[in-house]
Amino acid sequence: MYQLKEKEMIFVFTGPDGSGRKTVADMVGTTLGIKKVISYTSRAKRPSEVDGQDYHFISREQFEEGINNKEFVEVTEIDGNFYGIKGYDIEQEFKNNDFIYLILNSSGARTLKKLFGEKVSRIYIYVDRDIIIERQKALGVSQEIIDFHFKHYDEDMAYKDECKHAVENTDLAHTVFAVTEILEGYMDRQLEEKD
Numbered sequence: 001m002y003q004l005k006e007k008e009m010i011f012v013f014t015g016p017d018g019s020g021r022k023t024v025a026d027m028v029g030t031t032l033g034i035k036k037v038i039s040y041t042s043r044a045k046r047p048s049e050v051d052g053q054d055y056h057f058i059s060r061e062q063f064e065e066g067i068n069n070k071e072f073v074e075v076t077e078i079d080g081n082f083y084g085i086k087g088y089d090i091e092q093e094f095k096n097n098d099f100i101y102l103i104l105n106s107s108g109a110r111t112l113k114k115l116f117g118e119k120v121s122r123i124y125i126y127v128d129r130d131i132i133i134e135r136q137k138a139l140g141v142s143q144e145i146i147d148f149h150f151k152h153y154d155e156d157m158a159y160k161d162e163c164k165h166a167v168e169n170t171d172l173a174h175t176v177f178a179v180t181e182i183l184e185g186y187m188d189r190q191l192e193e194k195d
């Protein structure tokens with residue numbers, strides 16, 4: 001398994017589906033110039049998604065082969081689809097960067113924390129169930145899909161207290177500002193330790 005160097009850190013964004021994790025993580029990542037390690041999934045690509053950008057979309061067979069070859073640092077199965085992060089991809093990103101971020105469900109976040117300990121900082125993004133429903137309805141998402149998303153809401157919310165940082169994502173600009181400050185705190189600390 002990849003051993004993180006002293007100055008390296010992994011930021012893990014987690015929280016309930018639809019709370020804005022991807023949006024917040026990518027905005028903060030862009031602001032701070034931090035690279036995302038992209039997950040692999042066996043679920044079908046949605047029309048709006050780009051292979052290699054949103055996910056690496058692979059078949060279930062390719063996924064199983066990767067699992068057998070021990071390529072994944074963590075894998076989870078959600079609603080019949082595999083999701084996972086490859087150790088090689090983490091290693092590659094750390095060749096050019098000291099900080100990376102990942103977007104994971106609670107089981108993935110828990111695994112990363114177990115594997116890399118204090119080198120992992122978890123940022124929990126959440127918002128009220130009613131606000132998520134409102135946002136999804138405004139986007140034209142069907143009631144069926146909204147219900148599907150909420151299958152994991154309670155289980156995901158139960159993970160909030162395990163995370164050191166939890167930010168309620170009501171106002172996006174405010175959330176991005178708050179999360180940027182949290183990450184900058186770690187980055188400054190790591191750089192000071194390096195000096």
Ligand SMILES: Nc1nc2c(ncn2[C@@H]2O[C@H](COP(=O)(O)OP(=O)(O)O)[C@@H](O)[C@H]2O)c(=O)[nH]1
Binds near residue numbers: 040075103107
């Ligand atoms: N453990 C783990 N969870 C992941 C990974 N990639 C994505 N997820 C989570 O899988 C869940 C489903 O993701 P997705 O299919 O994109 O659905 P959506 O987030 O509802 O649009 C979300 O909670 C993601 O954060 C991964 O590599 N590992």
Ligand SMILES: Nc1ncnc2c1ncn2[C@@H]1O[C@H](COP(=O)(O)OP(=O)(O)O)[C@@H](O)[C@H]1O
Binds near residue numbers: 019
């Ligand atoms: N603070 C916010 N206010 C309004 N809409 C938001 C906010 N944060 C995210 N969104 C929107 O909510 C939807 C879900 O966000 P997304 O980042 O995909 O969530 P997640 O990754 O947690 O499933 C997207 O359409 C996004 O633009």
